[in-house]
Amino acid sequence: MRIVPLAPKILACRELPAADASLLRALGIDIDRFGSLGLLTCDQDDSLYVALDHATKFAEVEVQFAKSFYAGSAHASGPFSGEILGILGASEPDSIQEALIAAARALEEDICFYEPEGGGPAFFPHVIGETGRYLSAQAGIEAGAPMGYFIAPPIESTIGLDAALKSADVKLVRHFAPPTETNFGGGYLSGELHALEAAARAFTDAVLDVADKPMAGMRRPSHMRW
């Protein structure tokens, strides 16, 4: 089974300088440290999480808010919603600009979901060579360490993660059990870069196997065979 990349799309991108103090407080943002904000929505939540993390390596920004939306981008609340809102914070607007460009470029060149050619489950077998400050903290690993970020629909991700974990010397450091907001599942894996790449391939092969034979587990027990 062959696969095609699904290019993520930034649906809206706005700067928000000097946001209202009560709004910042409500969002849990430290008003003294993050006077400048950059807001992004995207039609692929996991791609944007990785892109936001990538941005922290390029500019003095911190991810201040990043949440997926219920049911995913196929059921978005509006044309500019997609399935995630990410907010980057910095002390000045130049850093926000650098970060937004870095995130957009990463989405354009390196980060995407895949799906089987001709349609099927979308999945995310992503390996980050060096994590930034955001995802490393989310995963509880050292900033700069490599990380596997594997996401797929519920049954694909469960079978896929198992295959990934058995395929190489990698560890599951955080698991996202379905249902999540978007009803996908998956997890963060730690290990050496080459091991994570082998695991990503095993995850992909397992997801494609489920997509190819979704009912393969339904076999008649021996006492019912005649």
Place this chain on the structure above:
Amino acid sequence: MSQRRIPAFLEDLIATPDSKRLVSAYDAPAPPAHPTPGVEAPHNPAFLERLMKATPSRVATGRTGTRYRTATYLTLRGDHAIAKDAVEAEISDELAATLDCVHVVSRCSDRAHYLLHPNEGRRLSDESRRRLEQEGTRDVDVQVILADGLAAPALQINGPRLLPALTEALRARGISTGRPILAKMARVGLQDDIGVLLGARATVICLGERPGLGTGDSLSIYLAIGPKLDQDNAEKNCISNIRPQGLSPEAAADGAADLLRRGLDLGRGGLDLV
């Protein structure tokens, strides 16, 4: 617009593969024109000029607000592009044809693989191992290896002058060399594998350095006495910065031959040689 990059571990699954990235042809960088100081109304202009003459680094470039000036920024981008091109470039077939060498390659399948997996660049491929067993010269004093390292242009530019100079300098000191080797996708450690395989008393590998801003043409010579696999760098000697703006290939060859003579006489190299 830039193209999407597919990770190597998924490449064979992709239904409509992007066309492979082209390796850009590398032109030797022009030496930088002498920059003019960017500092407005300097307190001590004479010192500023001396400072700038003393280094090719970006000093006294001035600023606008907290940022670079446009000219500084563009030069920076250009210099960065030179470094990136150098990393991606490969030894040209023309150069390979002009040098009378045994051609070998490391275990890396392509440039991207080579850059991501340093260890694979330190061992010969099985095919190269067989070829070397047949075509290589055994039990020489010094096995000379030319390689791309992290900047093929460095070999491209300095290699044709360095190889004859080095061979001659070694011969003049009574050191036998045998047939040189040209190695592709090679790290310094490949000299250990080759040296052990051929039973050489010492090896030298001449390869492109990790490029810095604007320097994609700098070659280094690593000398290793008494080859063994994964030999510690502290047991090796390095002559670096062989490039048009730095050390000439001839001077480097003489220096390397002197070090090798002493190393072979004493039977040790690296820090112990000093």
